[in-house]
Amino acid sequence: MIVANRLPVDRVTDARGRSTWRRSPGGLVSAIEPVMRAHDGVWIGWPGGTQKFKPFKVDGLDLVPLAMSAEEIEEHYEGFSNGTLWPLYHDVVAKPEFHREWWDTYVRVNRRFAERAAELAAEGATVWVHDYQLQLVPQMLRELRPDLRIGFYLHIPFPPAELFQQLPWRRQILEGLLGADLVGFQLPGAAQNFIRLVRQRVGHKTHRDLVYLPDGRTVRAAAFPISIDAGGFAELAASDAVAERAAAIREALGNPRRIFLGIDRLDYTKGIYARLRAFGELISDGALTVEDAVFVQVAVPSRERVEHYRNLRDDIERLVGRINGDLGRIGRPAVSYLHTSYPREEMAALYRAADIMVVTPYRDGMNLVAKEYVACRTDEDGALVLSEFAGAADELRQAWLVNPYDMNGMKAALLEAYHAEPKELSRRMRAMRKQIAQHDVKAWADSFMTELEDDAAHSHSKTVRPATRS
Ligand SMILES: O=P(O)(O)OC[C@H]1O[C@H](O[C@H]2O[C@H](CO)[C@@H](O)[C@H](O)[C@H]2O)[C@H](O)[C@@H](O)[C@@H]1O
Numbered sequence: 148m149i150v151a152n153r154l155p156v157d158r159v160t161d162a163r164g165r166s167t168w169r170r171s172p173g174g175l176v177s178a179i180e181p182v183m184r185a186h187d188g189v190w191i192g193w194p195g196g197t198q199k200f201k202p203f204k205v206d207g208l209d210l211v212p213l214a215m216s217a218e219e220i221e222e223h224y225e226g227f228s229n230g231t232l233w234p235l236y237h238d239v240v241a242k243p244e245f246h247r248e249w250w251d252t253y254v255r256v257n258r259r260f261a262e263r264a265a266e267l268a269a270e271g272a273t274v275w276v277h278d279y280q281l282q283l284v285p286q287m288l289r290e291l292r293p294d295l296r297i298g299f300y301l302h303i304p305f306p307p308a309e310l311f312q313q314l315p316w317r318r319q320i321l322e323g324l325l326g327a328d329l330v331g332f333q334l335p336g337a338a339q340n341f342i343r344l345v346r347q348r349v350g351h352k353t354h355r356d357l358v359y360l361p362d363g364r365t366v367r368a369a370a371f372p373i374s375i376d377a378g379g380f381a382e383l384a385a386s387d388a389v390a391e392r393a394a395a396i397r398e399a400l401g402n403p404r405r406i407f408l409g410i411d412r413l414d415y416t417k418g419i420y421a422r423l424r425a426f427g428e429l430i431s432d433g434a435l436t437v438e439d440a441v442f443v444q445v446a447v448p449s450r451e452r453v454e455h456y457r458n459l460r461d462d463i464e465r466l467v468g469r470i471n472g473d474l475g476r477i478g479r480p481a482v483s484y485l486h487t488s489y490p491r492e493e494m495a496a497l498y499r500a501a502d503i504m505v506v507t508p509y510r511d512g513m514n515l516v517a518k519e520y521v522a523c524r525t526d527e528d529g530a531l532v533l534s535e536f537a538g539a540a541d542e543l544r545q546a547w548l549v550n551p552y553d554m555n556g557m558k559a560a561l562l563e564a565y566h567a568e569p570k571e572l573s574r575r576m577r578a579m580r581k582q583i584a585q586h587d588v589k590a591w592a593d594s595f596m597t598e599l600e601d602d603a604a605h606s607h608s609k610t611v612r613p614a615t616r617s
């Protein structure tokens with residue numbers, strides 16, 4: 148059983164005012180969907196909006212929608228999840244807000260998720276809870292159903308103690324997570340942050356990646372870097388339909404020498420503004436021309452009722468207007484900006500068309516877009532410019548790694564990638580493709596589930612605690 152704030156589909160109102168289902172935005176859904184397809188099981192999540200739906204099937208997936216009221220959306224999803232936790236866990240890139248009524252609603256919604264999971268899970272089932280919106284669910288669920296194996300996975304960074312301790316409810320969150328048998332993170336540093344906080348703030352004994360609870364249970368915290376369906380993307384990218392579409396995209400852009408590409412949810416953590424500024428400066432400096440280079444930026448609408456996100460959209464669109472107004476020529480805008488979301492086939496065509504993929508978040512749990520680009524470059528060409536602060540940078544070491552706060556460094560990397568020789572490109576791309584092929588989403592899910600099952604056996608049989616712990 149999967150328990151996540153998001154279902155793979157989202158109820159939205161289209162341009163004509165009709166309600167329809169749309170694929171949910173973001174990497175959590177991209178990663179879990181292929182895993183659920185390969186297994187039996189149900190997926191409990193919020194279907195978007197306030198409407199109540201009965202359990203239903205989509206493409207063979209069993210979905211159990213859990214409705215939220217308008218107040219819950221405002222206080223749990225937009226408020227505590229995305230106004231408090233999101234910025235706090237992303238290095239305080241924006242200022243987190245702390246409101247007691249948001250916390251109360253977060254607790255209430257977490258309890259409803261836990262109750263629904265407790266009601267539906269079979270005896271001894273494995274329940275995998277996902278992400279920062281549901282950090283209290285493991286403990287609540289364990290209280291209701293001690294027979295279950297419970298795993299938790301955090302898709303976003305877990306901050307160092309110095310930042311986490313700003314949170315007035317820090318202890319409750321840590322205790323909530325400790326309801327799981329296994330707590331997974333994207334990177335080892337996040338797991339270490341968690342273990343250290345548990346020792347300091349909750350006072351439990353720890354040793355390496357294990358936490359020893361007073362009731363004799365042990366909890367393991369470890370890194371499981373998430374990934375993509377690498378084979379599926381490579382196959383799609385190599386198809387005739389995608390090749391034709393990629394050629395059509397290049398043609399529509401006026402056959403520039405090089406296409407730069409950015410694809411992100413419109414989120415202030417993603418560094419979209421800084422990268423477009425860097426590109427604009429390269430043109431105004433004369434290092435690039437609009438005849439030679441175009442920047443395609445896809446900005447997926449996200450969390451549009453949260454003020455920070457609305458302001459960001461205005462800022463970016465003003466910048467795109469200014470760059471194109473100052474530097475573009477007739478039929479040759481410097482930036483081709485698209486405020487929309489595309490299906491997988493179109494994403495593969497964009498990846499195939501792009502010579503330089505630019506991924507510059509200030510902080511990102513993983514960033515699947517970077518991995519998808521690599522998977523789609525079946526000819527072993529193309530350059531990836533990647534922020535050091537994306538989880539993906541730990542694995543994709545052959546990318547042009549940049550610090551998104553360093554404007555000149557970013558400009559230099561974009562230019563180097565632009566001028567790179569084919570031999571250099573293929574040397575880097577080959578190594579990155581190998582990494583992604585060997586560590587795909589199936590390997591990610593298998594390693595988490597294997598560890599969860601081993602861990603549960605280990606923890607149930609464990610009655611005596613070791614004498615030496617640090
Ligand atoms: O559900 P939304 O509020 O619309 O946001 C979309 C998702 O954004 C976040 O995605 C993260 O998960 C990716 C896969 O592990 C990872 O690559 C990325 O770095 C993360 O930002 C969020 O964690 C999800 O809960 C949201 O559904």
Ligand SMILES: O=c1ccn([C@@H]2O[C@H](COP(=O)(O)OP(=O)(O)O)[C@@H](O)[C@H]2O)c(=O)[nH]1
Pocket residue numbers: 172173174175177410411412445447487488489490491494513514515516517519
């Ligand atoms: O128009 C779009 C833009 C993005 N995505 C998908 O959204 C996910 C974004 O995940 P990522 O980890 O890069 O960032 P997140 O949005 O989860 O923070 C990737 O799987 C993309 O393929 C998509 O399907 N259509």
